[in-house]
Amino acid sequence: MESIPFVIYLLVPSSLIIMGVGIYTHIKARNKESLIFLFLTIAQSLFSIGNFFLWDSCGIDKDVIFWDRLLYIPGIMMPPLIYHFTLEFCNRKTDKDKLSLGISYALACVLIMISQQNYFVNDVFNYNWGCHTVAQTGHHFFAIYVFYYVIKSIVYLYHFWKGESNDSSRKSQTFFVFLAFLAYSFLALVIIVAYKIPIYPFFYLSLPLFALLMTYAIIEKNVFVSIFAIDVLMVAILIMVSTFLLFPEDTLINADFSGRLFFFVLILAASFFLIKKNHEEISRKDEIERVSRLKSEFISISSHQLRTPLGAIRGYSSMMLEGDYGKINKKMHEPLTYINDASVRMIKLVNSLLDVSRLERGKLEFKLSQNVSVNKIIKECIDDVTLNAKAKGIYIKFKEDDSIPVIRADEDKIKQSIHNLINNAVLYTQKGGITITTKKKRAKTIFIQIRDTGIGIAKDDLEKIFKSFSRGNGASQIYTQGTGLGLFVAKNFIEMHNGKLRVSSEGEGKGSLFCIELPVKSFIEEKQDFNLTFEKDNG
Template sequence: MNLFAISCLITAILTAILGLLTLLKNPRDKINQSWFLVSVGVFLWTIGLFGTVIVGSKESALFWQRILYIGTILIPILFFRFCSILLKRGRRERIIFYFGCILAIIFLILLFSKYFIVITQERTNLGYWPVKTGFLYWPFLLYFAFYVIYSVILLKIISKKNSGIYQKQIQFVYYAALIGFVGGSTNFLLDFNLNIYPSGNFFVSFYVVMVAYAVFKYHLMNIKLIATEILTGLVSLILLVDLLLSDNLPFILLKSGILIVFVYLGISLVRNVLKEVKQREQMEVMAKEVQKAYEVEKAAKEEVEKLTEAKTQFIMATQHHLRTPLTSIIGYLDLLFGGTYGKVPPKIKETLLKFQVSTKRLIRVVNALLDISQFQMGKRVVALEPNIDFESLIKEVMEELSFEVKMRGLYLKYEKIGQVPAIKADSEKLKVALFNIIDNAIKYTKQGGIIVNLKQAGKLVQLSVKDTGIGVDPKQANKLFKEAFARGDEAKKVYGFGSGIGVYVTGHIIRAHNGRIWAESEGKGKGSTFFIELPIG
């Protein structure tokens, strides 16, 4: 028996053992089932190759050659099926598999005819090989090449798309398949009358070793436990038989001690492996749960993003459709007040002024809704510019609110302590913030009035708006600038049409100016003071 025959026999035995261990571990698992079938194909091929090499007649060689080719026909389609299941491929791979099965059945039926192998002859001191093949041999080679290459490419693509132990498992199967198929394919050279020694066949043994390493190192097909149990039991049986065959008392005692120690160590080993397998299974379950939770969270996040985008689009569309007619109304009111349509009687003018105030307030609400959406999406709403006169902005807002102050019978006073330097600000957005704060003070003050104070405080400009209104509950004061639609309980009673949007937007605007805003109050009915601090620019 030469070295080539020995390598074939070793590969056949190792393949059979590995295949059986895989099936025994979990007979119902599709991956284990498919790998067992691949092992059957490889076993038939290697044992057929072994028989071809050792026999001494053409008739016997032809018989073993046909056993060999049964395995060769089965290997590519069964390996493709194994890869499809391992990689969880879909409908396209199933169709390709069924088509391959039809081809394999045709080749198996015609294998025993003259259309496959015609004549065998002794070659290269390796027994008898085909020297004349039938016309079906070329279609068979195309079939073999297609399914093997497709399988290897699938393994490579999926390996790149994954990570961790799963990637390692696929990588070892990929390299094992590459080495095994490239090495084994050198046997085809002799079928084409090329007198070349098929040395690549020795590499097929590496295929078995690499798959075995993937099994035990990276838990491919989970057969580590059953392999340990079988190995422990087999060695224990050998030691027991050896003990029973001994007739010398000292040797009996020695071998009994060895057997007891080995059984004890074997049981401990099996327990440790069992514990490891259970821990790994628990970790796999946890990993799947974490992955499932991640997918749920990811889907929820995507849904929230879609809803946020839809909300933003809705608010922008609403703002556009509302602001356009409202702006037109303001324009016509300005024309009326300017005398374009003649002189307006005092009573009508007073009513129109109220109408103008309400319309402007509605425009601000519409703008505030869009600002909220922009702030929540993290978009930059404020564009800071240097040398902005803070005092001028305050006076403009006070002038705009003077009519409402007069209507309510309140006072609105402005005080400035010393010189106040210019600041860096977005004048339009800052006016919105100032309007919201002063307007709120007016709305929630029944008697008395509001004092607006401006001064420099170190490197900051500080504005305070103090009113004699309903006051703010200290517990609710912090929520006003951080939560949309947040309003105090007393505020809801005094002014039922308020929304809480203005103060919330104001908080965002001031923070976008790198400033600070807060409210202070001694309690219910004792008024409140809103403070704004902005850096000097």
């Protein structure tokens, strides 16, 4: 062999791209399909790198045999992983399929042990384009094993693709996965060389082609999850281009036209999809901003329009209950009380919507005071919810630190934030109670703890509860009238005072702990534009 063929050098970027796609996909998707795909990409990457070192060792038989036996390990693991991925992707979970899958992994273990023996491969076959170990008796079983599971996987994917007539998106996904595995199947031709049949190693092109098709299937068709397509494509292009640093100086000069053309097409395709996805991201961002702006304007206008009639309903119903229009009988008292309570709830909701609207527009006015007492605010908030707490038979304890100083803040916004937290604690605590603690954490920071013995928060909900219009699963079952705005508003108001709001919980049924840190002096202006980033909950 005069020099290593150009396609062999493509195994280096291919292995990196394949493994990168596998790792990145699993980090984003975190499901069984992505985990199997990750193991498959690891096996393929090791197989690719092993083949590169095998070809680099041509002429030294001992090293060729070493590298070939080593790369047979990931090579043997690939068929059952392909088959496993296919079963999961096609949702085939019959007892027969499970048995067949178990047998495939058992055969893989046996073949891995056999592959390291002389009766599997031995000696070296050198030919014009490279070298390979020579197949022995044990290798025949490996060849049958590979063709059986690879062909079976492709057949399953084909039938699944043809059967997905009702879901065009899933059908398109399946088509590109099918194409990727069909391209990958040509790698099985490497087995022929083990039987002393010289073939130009074009079959190794199936690895970068597989990487390209699977990358497209993932970023364009969302096979696993909608991930950051631009990141994947950018890394793929950088890996392919940086491969030139690994090529000997004369490799590209001596490479045949088909090899250079294939490499050019790979980079061109990745660049095309990068530009396409970039334009899509810009368009999507513009559309999201437009919809968000219209939504905020609608909420603001609607809320302002609702405040006047709601104020009238609350005012007149309250006056009727107090007897300003004459004495009312017992039969009228209950519905009037209900009307009054409902109007109060609606006014609170309208005020919350207005707060969200102002937050999302990034414009708020602060009425700053130099002498805001946190202890005084907490006592007022406790007074507001005491009746509800007593009605439920739960306690509220306040352990105040008299030494904490007054702070510079917008008293109304700090009170609203703390009230939202204490009110939530009362709403979602069925027995036991709430303990509120204040203390001076450092010379310039005040620390507030609100601990309850309520329903707790599931681990998956800990981050979600601070998003607008989002609530934990347990909260939705206990109090159906909640809007999911209270914690969103509280967190943003506190952070605008240069403070922090954190939550912790050991799980459902184990209570919650909300911790607030507020600086004694917040460096904020009375009128300020905020550039906030809001995560939208799509669940």
